[in-house]
Amino acid sequence: MVEKQAEKYVLKLTRVLNAPRQLVFDVWTDPKHFGQWWGPKGFTLHVSRMDVRPGGVFLGSQRSPDGQVMWGKFEYREVTPPEKLVFVQSFSDEEGNTVRAPFNPNWPLEILNVLTLAEEGGKTVLTLQGSPLNATEEERAVYEGMAASLQQGFEGTFQQLEEYLASRQ
Amino acid sequence: MNTATLSALAEPNRLQMVELLREGPLTVGEIADRLHVRQPQASKHLKVLHEARIVEMRPDANRRIYRLRPEPFQELDSWLDTFRRMWEDQFDRLDEYLQEFQKEEKK
Numbered sequence: 083m084v085e086k087q088a089e090k091y092v093l094k095l096t097r098v099l100n101a102p103r104q105l106v107f108d109v110w111t112d113p114k115h116f117g118q119w120w121g122p123k124g125f126t127l128h129v130s131r132m133d134v135r136p137g138g139v140f141l142g143s144q145r146s147p148d149g150q151v152m153w154g155k156f157e158y159r160e161v162t163p164p165e166k167l168v169f170v171q172s173f174s175d176e177e178g179n180t181v182r183a184p185f186n187p188n189w190p191l192e193i194l195n196v197l198t199l200a201e202e203g204g205k206t207v208l209t210l211q212g213s214p215l216n217a218t219e220e221e222r223a224v225y226e227g228m229a230a231s232l233q234q235g236f237e238g239t240f241q242q243l244e245e246y247l248a249s250r251q
Numbered sequence: 252m253n254t255a256t257l258s259a260l261a262e263p264n265r266l267q268m269v270e271l272l273r274e275g276p277l278t279v280g281e282i283a284d285r286l287h288v289r290q291p292q293a294s295k296h297l298k299v300l301h302e303a304r305i306v307e308m309r310p311d312a313n314r315r316i317y318r319l320r321p322e323p324f325q326e327l328d329s330w331l332d333t334f335r336r337m338w339e340d341q342f343d344r345l346d347e348y349l350q351e352f353q354k355e356e357k358k
Contacts, residue, residue: 093331093334093335095335095338095339095342097339097342097345097346099345099346099349100346100349100350101349101350101353105349105352105353106345106349109345109348109349109352115348115352118348119344119345119347119348120341120344121344122340123340123344189330193334208342208345210338212334212338214257
């Protein structure tokens with residue numbers, strides 16, 4: 083099945099970074115860099131393994147200031163230096179088995195993230211597109227269909243919807 | 252946010268129905284007319300939306316009136332918001348790290 087490259091993700095974020103694209107790609111993919119900025123502020127990140135290639139895995143743990151440890155992982159799908167990184171993100175146990183988010187049972191089990199980097203005048207435009215994933219192909223098709231619908235402008239109208247509903251309360 | 256909400260919204264007809272109902276409650280017949288679908292097809296989709304608790308139904312004589320429930324959208328919005336905030340914080344850290352690293356390199 084050929085994957086459509088057209089916009090089909092639930093959430094899209096962009097950020098302009100004052101750094102060359104190769105460096106930005108490096109700090110996402112080189113363990114010696116990645117451990118220095120990944121994770122919430124104030125948390126200590128420990129990189130258990132990081133193998134950045136299709137099928138490879140990043141596995142790391144974060145320790146909160148009060149001693150709580152959470153494990154997370156990336157399973158890489160596509161690695162195209164210096165412009166694209168596709169990975170499935172989830173919470174895990176220390177062996178790398180996918181588990182539910184500890185803080186919310188309704189959080190998606192897995193999230194597909196597509197990271198693209200574009201060079202613009204010495205700066206880098208980073209785009210992250212994310213969407214929930216589930217185990218079965220059928221459920222994946224469902225999310226993709228939904229994302230396609232969302233991208234057709236539902237996100238904009240969704241805000242109007244909220245305002246409308248709030249005004250009717 | 253859960254699978255039921257997302258899969259209910261995942262279908263173009265159902266999404267159109269949700270957008271229609273933004274303007275106010277409608278009967279099955281009115282929905283079918285506006286979307287140019289046959290009533291049984293509209294009913295089928297409304298059943299999915301009803302089971303996902305995206306709409307609620309009120310009978311009125313022999314009519315069935317559907318209207319939107321705000322809760323699933325609030326949940327979805329809340330999830331999107333958390334996700335967005337988490338990534339924005341992450342990008343802030345990325346930005347700071349890149350600036351520090353480049354400063355160090357220049358020394």
